[in-house]
Amino acid sequence: MEGFNTSAAIPMSTFSTTTTSSCSSGTNITTNTTTTLNPTSPWMDSRIWSKLPQRLIDRVLAFLPPPAFFRARSVCKRWYSLLFSDSFLEMYLHISPRCYWFLFFKHKSLKSYIYKSGNSGGGDDRDNCEGYLFDPNECTWYRLPFELVPSGFSPASSSGGLICWVSDNAGAKSLILCNPLLKTVTQLPPTLRPRLFPSIGLTVGASSIDVVVAGDDLISQFAVKNLTTESFHVDGGGFFSIWGTTCPLPRLCSLESGRMVFVNGRLYCMNYSPFSVLAYDIAANEWSKIQAPMRRFLRSPSLVECRGRLVLVAAVEKSKLNVPRSMRLWGLQGCGTTWVEVERMPQQLYAQFSEAEAGKGFDCVGHGDFITITIQGTDMVLLYDFYRKAWQWIPPCPFIRRSVGGEGGSRSTGSDGGGGGGLHGFAYEPRIVTPAIGLIDQSSLPFQSFNG
Template sequence: MKASSSAAASGCGAVEMDSRIWRNLPAGLVDRILAVLPPAEFFRLRAVCKRWYSLLFSDSFLEANLRLSPRRYWLVFFLLACSTNPSTTSSTTSSSATAATKPPPPALLLDPTTNIWLRLPLSSFLPPGFSPAASDSGILCFMSDSPGPKTLLLSNPLSKLVAHLPPTPRPRLYPSVGLTAGPSSLSLILAADDLISPFAVKNLTAECFHADGATGFYSPWSTVSQLPRLCSPDPARLVFAEGTFYCMSCAPFAVLSYDVASNDWSKIQAPMRRFLRSPSLALRGGSPPSVLIIAAVEKSKLSVPRSVRVWSLQPCSKAWTETERMPPEIYRQFSEAEGGRGFECVGHGDILAITIKGSTDIILFDFITKEWRWAPPCPFTSGSGGELRGFAYEPRLATPAVGLIDSSSLSFQ
């Protein structure tokens, strides 16, 4: 192991440190050093010795990692088949059989600060027939592809822990899924048509799942709420901020908000809704976090140029303020690559990522530097068809909320 001395700083080269210094460091101090390493470096160093290898199963080490490890605002992407019309594909027997045997796609991790891509296979510990649906606090949520009642899995892809939630009481069609997790609690919401009858008018309802290790509260899909009339939730994603879940509704475009404490839904009018294309919700980190709408604006009048714009929901109100606009030269590149197919957005920390439907191209925006840039091509999708779907991801070795499901499920069986 080497370090830079004063001689090295002056250009004379590095000085090798005495290995006896490192050999005699207290084990607790070594553990604290390992606890703050980036995940990739930690997993490489696990091969050094048996003790370091076993740290992933040490409660004291995982607790130190949870307390000391700096937050890392990464993004995770999954390569999926290009979007198709759900009404023509989901009800067929062949597509259902294919969905039930389809292995989960690998997780493609991007560190926006270094532009480094990592590939994380999931098929060794996740069953087939599940697709990514939500994420929070180092936990990835996967939902069953087969029609009928939905089953959700919560997984920490680094530690390979998996927890199965009980199936939803009602069959669902293309539900929107939201997840928020803390050190000792988690909440999930699933909203969609409840499919009471294939001939009935849409009956849009939502179900919530809550588990709190601190209070012992456990509520498996028992909280049901009715969505506002004349809405159509976008199945892409929900975002969570300050006790409220948000999702897009189309035809006409609006934002639906669900207050967890009051179990109540409301509707927020979207800005410039008559001229929006591919509106998407995202979250920017902060205190408090900001709920964002990102959309293409297309208006025939020359006084309103076509662009991609970002609006932020003002605190304690239902008003939106435009905060960012894609520069014309970047928009021309983006428009050529997107070709009118549509796009989705995901935010994490101060980074916003836009993925193009039918493509593996990604454009990033940094709220601090105000820089729009194309992400480096993912080396693991070279020559592959399909499109990328992104989620916010914070790599964590310890995700105690996953353990709440197993302990709660056992006590209620």
């Protein structure tokens, strides 16, 4: 079967795992867990398992989440080889349940990181060599290495099991697509226009990849302006465009450097001063502007994707109607121009959140039924479950070093080295197969590939 990149051998230590009991518990206990099965149990009777058809066993294995699948590969040679079996990977694509997880990096803000990197020669550069994968259903953290990503790149976007990394230096931007489970790294050609801190949008389908780079055009050595958009496209039909599709941004737009959110064929990003939402139609190659709700009273607005719809999350600071300050969620309606409030954080919880946030600002990421709200400069993350209509604090990541003697002594405050540390999150679906990347690896286009 074509399109699969299975040349990389996957070490059994791909995941380091820690399970934290009770996501919503007031006192969280972090423990390393090991599960053992009694060999005398009737469920382990070899006479039962030896008679199961291999095809049925493969279907069971295809339903395992990636961490469990990689552990299962150590059972026997045949299970180990499943990662290199085209028939198994094809079945995995069709029946494996989706994992709506989140990937966090201990990452300084892009601008402060770049300014610092010019002075220190990249001493702190390799902090991005590992990510922290969070399963919101099981409240489990996993450590995920990114040692194959070269220095001088920062994570910018994610889709379809791939993480997009962008070069830090000003100028033509280099982008890398990485699957941390398969240990593959593929570098795209540099953009045509020089940029400083552009917004990056990525959408990966079963047989296509689209990357959009917008804004922060370098018009001189000392000045930037939000002028243009560049698009990269490759698909299974043999069509490709290497940054050849360009589109002007709306006049007087003010993009905050960051990621875009993909929903139903469009990429969305926030526009500032005053707040509005910019929408880029990939097929039509054009931008449009959508008015934001209560735009004069919003603070730290973020766009997220949940259940296939666009959701705006923001704090409301004041209102003409004397409505108390709150955290609100609005959903964009099918007409594409109007918003409807879908949820509001309980007032008692918002008071607690505001005290912890203390004006630092926050970032939001949505995936499936979940939204994470991360207080900037810290590792404090609030989780909202759309299905259960429940808010809860995520247990702290056990793999992150914490400063000693801080307030409470249990949370990182970002005071270790300036620049405002903390967690920077992405929606991430771990996949043991990403067939779309094969469109790049098998093409004759001038790409560079790095396989571990």
